[in-house]
Amino acid sequence: MxxxxxxxxxxxxxxxxxxxxxxxxxxxxxxxxxxxxxxxxxxxxxxxxxxxxxxxxxxxxxxxxxxxxxxxxxxxxxxxxxxxxxxxxxxxxxxxxxxxxxxxxxxxxxxxxxxxxxxxxxxxxxxxxxxxxxxxxxxxxxxxxxxxxxxxxxxxxxxxxxxxxxxxxxxxxxxxxxxxxxxxxxxxxxxxxxxxxxxxxxxxxxxxxxxxxxxxPSKARAELVGKIWTKVIDRDDLEANEAKYNILSSNYNEDNSLNIRVYANAQPDDDFKASEPQLDDVYFIALKQDEPVLS
The missing domain is CATH 3.40.50.300 (P-loop containing nucleotide triphosphate hydrolases)
Structure with missing residues (x-):
């Protein structure tokens, strides 16, 4: 039914x-x-x-x-x-x-x-x-x-x-x-x-x-293959990276640095590595694309 x-x-x-x-x-x-x-x-x-x-x-x-x-x-x-x-x-x-x-x-x-x-x-x-x-x-x-x-x-x-x-x-x-x-x-x-x-x-x-x-879930992740990138940054550099890249999420490493996940159709710069898409990425992209555009 x-x-x-x-x-x-x-x-x-x-x-x-x-x-x-x-x-x-x-x-x-x-x-x-x-x-x-x-x-x-x-x-x-x-x-x-x-x-x-x-x-x-x-x-x-x-x-x-x-x-x-x-x-x-x-x-x-x-x-x-x-x-x-x-x-x-x-x-x-x-x-x-x-x-x-x-x-x-x-x-x-x-x-x-x-x-x-x-x-x-x-x-x-x-x-x-x-x-x-x-x-x-x-x-x-x-x-x-x-x-x-x-x-x-x-x-x-x-x-x-x-x-x-x-x-x-x-x-x-x-x-x-x-x-x-x-x-x-x-x-x-x-x-x-x-x-x-x-x-x-x-x-x-x-x-x-x-x-x-x-x-x-599997199809949604597959749509993002080649579009999710990660890079390790200093905590103090987060704001600058947020202004430059489409950051989906970030998490702390043991040394208090940050691992950021970015959504982009191509490698944003040489410091980024390709990452396997996760369902969290699908979720955050949908919510970000739904955010109102500020005039």
Whole structure:
């Protein structure tokens, strides 16, 4: 099933245009929606999840007209918001059983089998008796995936799921998402480039409520071959280099010098060396090209 969004707009009462005439098609698999904080990612996710209405435009998922038949979409939707809320002092097993009841699974034996299945998928079975309120951040995020899997969703939306997780928890969470995202459409919203590189077979960069670029991570990097250059400079020379070159990023070396990455169609000068393009380069170029031109 394909998610198709056409001419979608949303402006809030304070005048902020969160979604600006957005058009995109998303098919089966892991789709990374990459953008800085405030880019409109959460507004788009909430709109797709039928939690808010757009000012104009259309959204379809397969045969479902999302804006006209919200309940039909919700039956096949799994949604993990950026903040999942406060958990009662209940075990994961009991809470998932409760959620399964709410989702219409009336048979106790069916619920038990379903709960055990999602606990296994999310690697929470061994801590199923523990109160969810006492889970770590990463375990709570995996519990969030467990609860959304109860209705066998065809469309899964996860909004900034790895923000605040330590490296080990992030790795476990991404492995769970990778497993559940093979047979359905998963939209993974994040500002962390590394997450998209590790997880997604297709991606889009969003800023100002608009799609700046849509591609696959490998194709987007391939477009920059021969156009990314690096040079080591003194920290005090950064400003002069910024005025002269299109610097995408910089990082410190052990001796406190800087390694700068520059975007240019040809070698800027003899001191620069060609570098293999990274997904970070794709991201920074898209954002730089979207910056307003100062008169």
């Amino acid at each position: 394909k998610l198709v969004i056409k001419d979608l707009t949303k402006t809030y009462k304070n005048g902020v245009k969160a979604i600006d005439n957005l058009n995109i098609e998303i098919g089966t698999g892991m789709f990374g929606l990459l953008g800085p904080n405030g880019a409109g990612k959460s507004s788009l996710m909430r709109t797709i999840a039928t939690l808010q209405s757009p000012d104009s435009g259309s959204i379809t998922f397969g045969e479902i007209n999302v804006l006209e038949d919200k309940m039909a979409l919700r039956k096949v939707l799994g949604y993990l918001p950026q903040s999942f809320g406060v958990y009662p002092k209940m075990s994961a097993e009991a809470l998932l059983d409760y959620f399964a009841t709410l989702k219409g699974v009336s048979s106790k034996s069916e619920r038990q089998a379903l709960v055990n299945e999602v606990l296994e998928i999310t690697n929470l079975y061994d801590v199923r008796k523990k109160n969810v309120a006492g889970y770590s951040g990463g375990m709570k995020q995996r519990f969030g995936i467990a609860q959304l899997l109860l209705n066998n969703p065809k469309l899964i939306i996860v909004d900034e799921p790895t923000a605040g997780l330590d490296p080990a928890e992030r790795h476990r969470f991404l492995n769970v998402l990778r497993e559940v995202g093979t047979n359905c459409t998963v939209i993974f919203s994040t500002h962390i480039v590394e997450d998209v590189k590790e997880l997604c077979n297709e991606m889009a960069i969003l800023n100002g409520g608009r799609i700046l670029k849509q591609s696959t």
